[in-house]
Amino acid sequence: MARVNLRAAFMRGLSSTVTAQQVFTNRVDEVAAFNRSVESLRRTLDEAEVSPVVDRAQGRRNVLTLYGVGGIGKTTLSHELERRLLADAAAGERDDVMAVRVDLSEDGACDIESLLLRLRAGLGQLGGRWPAFDLALASYWARAHPGEALQDFLDASPALRRASRSIGLGDQIAETVRDVDPAGLGGLTGLAHRAALATYRAVRDRVREGRLLADCELFADLVEADADYETLSYFPYLLAWDLDRQPRRGRPARRPTVCVFLDTFEVVNGRTDRTVERLIQRCVYLMPNVLFVITGRNRIDWADAGAGGELDFTGPQYWPNLHFSNDTVEPRQHLVGYLSDSDADSYLREALTRDGDPAMPEEVRRRIIAGGQGLPLYLDLSVSHFVALLARGGQPSAADFGGSFTAVATRSIRDLPRAERDLVRTAALTDRVGADLLRAGQPNVSDGSVARFLRRPFLTHDDAYVLPYALHAALRHAIGEADRTLPDGWSDRDRSEVAARLLAWLGEPLGPSTGRVAVAQALESGLKLSAAHGVFEDWMARATQRLVEAGQWSELGAGLTAEQAATPEYQAVLAAIRGVQLRRTGHAAEAVELLRGAGEGVRRGSATAQLVEIHLAHALRNHGDYAEAADIYRALVGGEFDAAARYWLCDFDYLNGRFGTALGLLREQRSRGPEDEGERLRLIGHIWRVNARFDEATAAYTEAIGLARREGLAAAEAKALANLAQTACWSGDTAVVSDTAARARDLLDLVPNPVELVKIRSAEAVVHAVAGDAGTALEAVGGTRQLADGIGYRGGHTLADVAQILLGVLGGDHDGARRTRAELDARTRRSGGNTYWVPIVTSWIDGVPKAAEHDPHVEWVDGPAVSLGRWAEVAARR
Incomplete structure (x- = not known):
């Protein structure tokens, strides 16, 4: 549903x-x-x-x-x-x-x-x-x-x-x-x-x-x-x-x-x-x-x-x-209104007692109540100030209290020792803190000072979190204002330098084995620090890419806007996130427009610049501009996303009929892991398949299927099975295609991928055409186009065109086949890929010699005569 x-x-x-x-x-x-x-x-x-x-x-x-x-x-x-x-x-x-x-x-x-x-x-x-x-x-x-x-x-x-x-x-x-x-x-x-x-x-x-x-x-x-x-x-x-x-x-x-x-x-x-x-x-x-x-x-x-x-x-x-x-x-x-004067007085009477009686004199309580106007946090800070004065051996008087909330926050900071004043300023920079984060922000503060600060009553504590301490949001804001009036208050530069140390600490523990929840939490905190204080670390670009690859792109950057940004790098990361969200929701053209200028002001070659570039390339490819995408992938070779760039360049060579070149590069590539190796095997299978070397293609896809099964990669196995059906369909064996397609669809129930469903449907169209069931084949061609339109997959119509041309040739409708071939030729030239299908279908309509004359030139693995000859045999079998 x-x-x-x-x-x-x-x-x-x-x-x-x-x-x-x-x-x-x-x-x-x-x-x-x-x-x-x-x-x-x-x-x-x-x-x-x-x-x-x-x-x-x-x-x-x-x-x-x-x-x-x-x-x-x-x-x-x-x-x-x-x-x-x-x-x-x-x-x-x-x-x-x-x-x-x-x-x-x-x-x-x-x-x-x-x-x-x-x-x-x-x-x-x-x-x-x-x-x-x-x-x-x-x-x-x-x-x-x-x-x-x-x-x-x-x-x-x-x-x-x-x-x-x-x-x-x-x-x-x-x-x-x-x-x-x-x-x-x-x-x-x-x-x-x-x-x-x-x-x-x-x-x-x-x-x-x-x-x-x-x-x-x-x-x-x-x-x-x-x-x-x-x-x-x-x-x-x-x-x-x-x-x-x-x-x-x-x-x-x-x-x-x-x-x-x-x-x-x-x-x-x-x-x-x-x-x-x-x-x-x-x-x-x-x-x-x-x-x-x-x-x-x-x-x-x-x-x-x-x-x-x-x-x-x-x-x-x-x-x-x-x-x-x-x-x-x-x-x-x-x-929720403010406390009444009587409720506020009851709170202050009970907050501090001496021998069962209120420790705060009545005139002090009245001054606090008048200043606080019933704000509970104001009362809390006033109580802390009263305790601090007592601890210094003084006798608090009414003159020590009252004033605005910012004034109370100022007194609260002033009451602390110098080391703890810096710690509370540090804690005010971010949502949550812990002892290690505070030490990172203030490396010269002693462990004893950190321990004493964490016992202060204005901090809340929840040990379920890696960073278990937090200041109230209103207090964080007030401290930022109050600090500007203190003789030793921080400047904006001071805050940025401390924020930079906090940001670096957040990124230090992140590695390949770090769970995605921890990565997401660190990135969220990092982006907030970056937005507020003009700091940035390249680990945020890497973390963003990792979460995108894991499919966790929908909530990235929620609540943050580019207008808040103080650095071009921060703006670029937000643009990359937004570009992914647009592309994944079918708005590739908008993603391209957004990402084209997103790297302005970002250091060339940095992880952040490369993050923007690779997602611009992906958006261009989704939009059908393979050539410009390939230019970007070439520039990314050797960088942060080298493996992905090399893979997509091989894919570009394949799409443009440079089969020998693509095969040579794929054989040299080292995979980062089973996912990469599976992709490499499938692309090798694609090259063999479109050269009509179906046995080699079957072997490559079968190896990819076995690898996916061993590694528990359901999505990869589903794709390889769909490709195997696309290979088996040219034999006309409907039973094999039906079984393979059923296995693929079962996995696609587990890991939905509508593009693979289009490929499976096109394979069914071909196998029924080769088997002589024109009615079922024609229905499958229509189903392929319908599925492709439903998801905006332009390549689906290319597959449908090939099946429809085969139907026309086998049914003796060569004029109809030529009309569809003209549409196929125009379609593939516009996209800049899959142009090799035109000489393949020409071998069915006009014979191999005519097909070999096709421009642009195709680098057939065994030369045009042999490779196109195998394709001509497909239509001649019936």
Whole structure:
């Protein structure tokens, strides 16, 4: 099922309204609002005649939003609500209450795969049986991540590792898979591509036969759909469906209570591009039996009309409780206001005590309250300043307090020893820090100073992360402002020099064995440092290329813009990322336009310059300009991407009929690994095939197939099988082609590649033409063209032309064959490649001598008479 159909299936009845956006400012008791929200959702679900999970047209009443300015205490409030929820459950001896926490500012937290697996890990606390989600996930994973173990992915991210190991998530999913496919367990844990394929086939076949989760509407559609993020973003529906069927517990029997806390939501809904927010909104909408508690700086506009077109579900009919007019029914949106004077005084009285009495004098408390205006972070910093004054043996007075938030931050910095002042400035430069990163930024600071600094109360700590410490975002900003007024404050140059040391440290541990999650996290932090402080390291270009090659290009650079850039290198990396995204989504011409000027100001020959160039070449090649692409590949030989450049130059020689040249270069090339060697073998096979040396071509493709199988490279095996079908088709043996094509299509279910499907269909057209089944062959020619048009693959029409000409020759329609040959000649000359097909088809129509006169000249392996003579025999066999 195509993604458009999936979207339609989940969005029936979508409409939008036009409503003025308003903000309501009434102050409420947030804890009471949370309690009422939990109870209200429970009551809504219990009273519903049809579960809203099944009835997707029902408005959603499962979002409690707490929003307000930075430093207001939203994160603290969120943690407190979670603590109370779980504490009350423990006190009531309830084991059916669980919570999931996701801080969206964490590296990788907005990745839809990580988010869904964290949700699944949290729900796993309620029990191990989640069949709809687990089986769909296993099917998705087998195709989206061939050769990558799910457990390795679970272990790569600190937050995901902690969540998944707590309940044995990998074992739970494996147990579900074992029930359907006992032999497929290895495919989940080790993901050898054959075991993974067996798992996917077992699930798919049982779904098609109606023997698996037939009562879960759209389960079959999700299993059959493309294995991409768009499809995955609908999987929350399966989690909700499984949750609806969890056994009820207690007396009286109750449904489980599940709360998901999404903190720092401004990271998502503060972007110009709302792609990530759309995926998360889809998750919230499809899980109406879960309460989502969203904390962030901005009000959510989902119930307003303005978001229509960017988000899927907008308008009050979808989110009746989030509309501005609702100020009573929970769950809803609340502006988290500042603390009242009495609450602020209670906080200060209890923060520091002496013999049970407040340590802060009343006049000091009044001065702090007057200055802080109820901002909790302001109170925290004031308490730290009071403690620092006491530690120096002084008696704090009211004159030591008050002033703006920046003034308080200034005092907080001034209170620290010199070494720690530099450490807090360093920590303010980036999202997260650790002891080693701080030492890299401040190599002359002692270990003792670092250790003392990390114990400061204004730092938060989470040991699930490699860099476990963080400053509050509002404090980071205030420190940057405050530091400019201090006598020993840093200049912009000071900040850039420290940022450069941090950036270099982030890139040091990255190597071939580093997991892609770690690479992505380092790159994200590096790009932010680069944008803010005008620093750059070439490792970021290499990391970008590695993630692109791994298929992780869709979320690279999210939230960053070229206008922020302080260096041409930073702009170039962002342009390269954007170029990849355009090319991979069918906008090659736009990618070419963007990338042509992207390297301006970048040092020639640098990794960054070469990154832009290789993606410009790829975009040109996709756009059909093989000659200019080849010029760029030649210039890249010997550089960062030497192996790729050499391969594509050999491919260019092949496309232009320089077969002997290409063969000689391919035989000299050294492969970087099995993937490269497989590509080399296949290109050798292509050369033999178009020279009608079918036995040698078959041998090369068979070797490539064997290598791919040994290495678990499903995508490479699928391509080699498609090429083998293209070779076998000229024999007229329909049984061999049918078997090979079936094996290739099975693998392409695992690792979709529509270009290979076009090649397989063209092979079927040829084999039926040679076998004398003109009707089936003509139908396959039409299918080849249709598939090619569907994906914008111009080369598909070349293959269809060849099959159509063969049909005309074998059927005696030489005039028709000549007309198609003219179209083929024009098509290949425009593209600058595949021109050798014209003399090949001419050997069928006008004979070998005429074919040998073709211009441009083709460097046939055995000379034109012999090579074209073999091709002429193909049409003469029948």
